[in-house]
Amino acid sequence: MRITIFGSGYVGLVTGACLADVGHDVICVDVDSDKIARLKNGQVPIHEPGLETLIQHNLAEGRLRFTTDAAAAVDFGLLQFIAVGTPPDEDGSADLQYVLNVARTIGMNMKDYKIVINKSTVPVGTADKVQAAIAETLAGRGAELAFDVCSNPEFLKEGAAIEDFSKGSRVVVGTDSERVKRAMRECYAPYSRLQDKLIFMDVRSAELTKYAANAMLATKISFINEIAHLAERMGADIEQVRHGIGSDPRIGYHFIYPGCGYGGSCFPKDVQALSRTARSLGHESALLEAVETVNHRQKGQLFNKVSNAFDHDLKGKTIAIWGLAFKPNTDDMREAPSRTLMEALWEAGAKVQAYDPEASDECHRIYGQRDDLRLCQHRNEALEGADALVICTEWKAFRAMDFEALRETLASPVLVDGRNLFDPDIVKAAGLRYYAVGRGDSVHLSVMA
Ligand code: UDX
Numbered sequence: 001m002r003i004t005i006f007g008s009g010y011v012g013l014v015t016g017a018c019l020a021d022v023g024h025d026v027i028c029v030d031v032d033s034d035k036i037a038r039l040k041n042g043q044v045p046i047h048e049p050g051l052e053t054l055i056q057h058n059l060a061e062g063r064l065r066f067t068t069d070a071a072a073a074v075d076f077g078l079l080q081f082i083a084v085g086t087p088p089d090e091d092g093s094a095d096l097q098y099v100l101n102v103a104r105t106i107g108m109n110m111k112d113y114k115i116v117i118n119k120s121t122v123p124v125g126t127a128d129k130v131q132a133a134i135a136e137t138l139a140g141r142g143a144e145l146a147f148d149v150c151s152n153p154e155f156l157k158e159g160a161a162i163e164d165f166s167k168g169s170r171v172v173v174g175t176d177s178e179r180v181k182r183a184m185r186e187c188y189a190p191y192s193r194l195q196d197k198l199i200f201m202d203v204r205s206a207e208l209t210k211y212a213a214n215a216m217l218a219t220k221i222s223f224i225n226e227i228a229h230l231a232e233r234m235g236a237d238i239e240q241v242r243h244g245i246g247s248d249p250r251i252g253y254h255f256i257y258p259g260c261g262y263g264g265s266c267f268p269k270d271v272q273a274l275s276r277t278a279r280s281l282g283h284e285s286a287l288l289e290a291v292e293t294v295n296h297r298q299k300g301q302l303f304n305k306v307s308n309a310f311d312h313d314l315k316g317k318t319i320a321i322w323g324l325a326f327k328p329n330t331d332d333m334r335e336a337p338s339r340t341l342m343e344a345l346w347e348a349g350a351k352v353q354a355y356d357p358e359a360s361d362e363c364h365r366i367y368g369q370r371d372d373l374r375l376c377q378h379r380n381e382a383l384e385g386a387d388a389l390v391i392c393t394e395w396k397a398f399r400a401m402d403f404e405a406l407r408e409t410l411a412s413p414v415l416v417d418g419r420n421l422f423d424p425d426i427v428k429a430a431g432l433r434y435y436a437v438g439r440g441d442s443v444h445l446s447v448m449a
Helices: 010-021 033-040 051-061 070-076 097-109 126-140 161-167 178-188 192-197 203-234 238-246 267-280 286-309 337-347 360-367 379-383 403-409 424-429 441-448
Strands: 002-006 025-029 064-067 079-082 114-118 147-151 171-174 198-201 318-322 351-355 373-375 388-391 414-417 433-435
Touching (some): 002 010, 010 025, 010 051, 010 064, 033 064, 097 114, 114 126, 114 178, 147 203, 161 192, 171 178, 171 203, 178 198, 203 238, 203 286, 203 441, 267 286, 286 337, 286 388, 286 414, 286 433, 318 379, 337 351, 351 360, 360 373, 424 433
Parallel strands (some): 171 198, 318 351, 351 373
Antiparallel strands (some): 147 171
16 A cells, blocks of 8 residues: 655654555655655664664665655555644643644645545544645645545554554554545554454544543553552552552553653643643543642652652752663653653752663753763763662663662662662662662651651
């Protein structure tokens, strides 16, 4: 099939590369000419395991092309995927200007029947707006051409996107057109593992499914973080509680890991957008707002723990941070808990020495050169002259730790673990004060308080 993909960001590139890899003819179009020039040479602007190889291979095979020529791109594909950004606007609602611009571009340049597919995460009702924008543009040029708009939300996890695309748990398609259903079946037919996982539904239900999935997952995380908070006050160990509740299959073990709050490009934005949409429809979503509030508070917990450990005087202290990305296997720092922590530490007059296996460049891009930030090449370099160590991201390489050596290196024996990586008894036996989430010395602090 001939497929056009608007937007060469995370979702567009993964979708384009994966569809080309199974034999479709794909053209990816973007307004950023620098980005397209680099992509034509196989240089991929984002960090995603396996993506660069996939893009280079399919470029060489001629099945994947990149262009800034929107008119030619519209002409190319029967399927026109829209995978451009929907950043939050001032009140947290999704900003649809890029999606609607693409819709108008399609309306302006199409010469025959097209199937327009919303892949970006867009509020319920967007397909109707895309439909209207294309129809208006067509009417403006006096053209009478048929087209359909459907919703096919993505459920990709950063760091595992290629695997998720080909072996995901479902492909949701929102449409009431038999023609679209046939085309979407053909599009995903090369993925044998997805054949019985295509779920057809009406457009609005498909749009809501995406938000509901992310909101449910975010709710699980805020729930366990809330219970972790209670565990600290009650003198319990959240990891034992997690094990205890996860063994009930109705609850399950997935997505109930306590931590320093969810981040990334999806959960914070989508929970906020759904909550704002609810409000615009006259419904205050008490649950979604609580999920956000709990997460916001959780991201502030790391700083509170460091601050408590130093009797609320962090002026002149040097804090080592391991892990800057919002989760392992990515360099993405959007909404990362590490940012909340660093900004609070700077505000309190402390210096930061940070190490992340992938996200140092991104951190430099965000914060630039500053005297109170040293980005380190090695994790041990971040410990040099540091008063305490805080772990923000659970990179695999952080799991094996020489606690004795750590105690000798740090000026104060303080380890704050935002991801509960260690056994509190072992850490404490090495003479360190161990503040984790819902366990460790935080428990005793709160219980005594
Ligand atoms: C998420 C969804 O998983 C994906 O289906 C959707 O399409 C996009 O959003 P992603 O943002 O890549 O994907 O990250 P994910 O691996 O889901 O983690 C999100 C955040 O939740 C991270 O900050 C992670 O640290 C946190 N998390 C996750 C927890 O704190 N506890 C958990 O148990 C699981």
